[in-house]
């Protein structure tokens with residue numbers, strides 16, 4: 001994104017993802033969401049003197065899994081460090097994180113942009129760290145709060161932080177990156193990915209690169225917006241930063257390197273503190289934890305367990321004849337892609353299956369606020385419905401009605417056809433009677449057709465469909481009508 005004053009937008013992201021483990025990173029406290037405040041705590045996560053951390057093995061496995069899925073190198077030797085700072089939600093006075101030797105480095109995510117373009121975003125590192133507690137501010141937001149409460153249930157939950165290079169060029173690209181990242185992670189079962197519960201959060205940094213600037217990107221004044229909790233808010237925060245920094249530059253000012261917060265109420269960013277440098281945190285190796293050594297076989301086993309991920313899945317679906325848009329929609333959702341795979345395994349036609357999944361079934365699922373995985377019409381049931389259409393038992397119109405009933409009742413398509421008599425009428429004799437009746441009742445349409453007005457045929461088909469309450473086979477009706485009309489003496 002190049003602004004009309006020639007400045008280029010440069011964006012990097014740090015995405016914090018809470019890992020879905022049963023217990024915290026360094027203690028046995030449960031990680032469940034929603035417990036009463038300060039009940040899921042122990043001496044370790046409260047930072048009491050003498051309490052020692054013990055690393056949760058599952059966290060290491062999940063972090064390596066995420067790294068492998070993002071094409072990173074998983075380091076067989078990594079290390080934990082203390083990041084020292086004071087804040088009321090951090091009882092130890094430091095956070096245990098990985099600074100110099102993170103568990104994963106140098107991966108990339110290929111982000112689909114508009115018009116089938118792709119932005120390759122380098123992942124600089126993924127490190128493991130612990131979550132802080134939660135501050136609850138009395139008042140609408142941090143700014144102007146009258147008091148704050150501390151809940152340490154979240155203190156010590158396991159996180160990975162995924163750090164990108166500044167490879168994104170617009171708030172829209174940031175949105176697409178985050179959607180793709182969430183979609184890849186959703187195939188891995190590493191996190192609940194519930195944004196509203198804080199299991200994924202983002203720090204976004206943005207600089208404007210003036211035209212003709214030839215220095216290193218790190219030399220630009222970077223503004224970091226901390227702790228944004230939804231993709232929509234990340235985009236809003238970045239858009240607001242583009243405007244703000246642009247205005248500062250236009251007024252002849254200088255953008256300061258600083259940390260800002262996003263205020264959802266106003267949709268703008270507000271200053272929090274001037275940007276600290278790494279030195280301010282006095283990082284040093286965590287003395288209470290040994291160096292983390294991984295056996296290569298553990299990493300290889302995890303690599304072999306990786307599922308097919310959205311980029312490969314999209315390519316496979318396009319190869320099966322889906323449009324790139326259809327493939328993107330299905331691949332973005334593991335529930336949808338598993339559903340489709342099972343419908344196809346039942347022998348359904350790909351085109352038909354996708355059309356119905358993304359059309360009528362998607363509409364019903366949306367209305368009921370459920371995903372494909374919880375659909376009352378399962379993959380085998382949908383395949384059966386499509387089969388009844390392919391056999392000519394149901395027309396498309398009848399099939400829609402049958403699907404609605406299947407969704408509402410959980411009954412099979414065959415049972416509904418049997419109970420309601422909704423099957424399509426293909427019987428030649430029955431339909432011939434209806435066709436003759438329509439021809440006799442609408443001489444004007446017959447005359448129009450014979451005078452060359454092809455649309456009159458559609459009208460006559462419609463009359464037969466109406467008379468049979470939509471159950472006539474349109475193919476048979478069409479054929480019978482054409483035969484009857486052609487047999488009439490040519491019009492003069």
Ligand SMILES: [Zn+2]
Pocket residue numbers: 024027028029040041042043044045046156
């Ligand atoms: Zn604990």
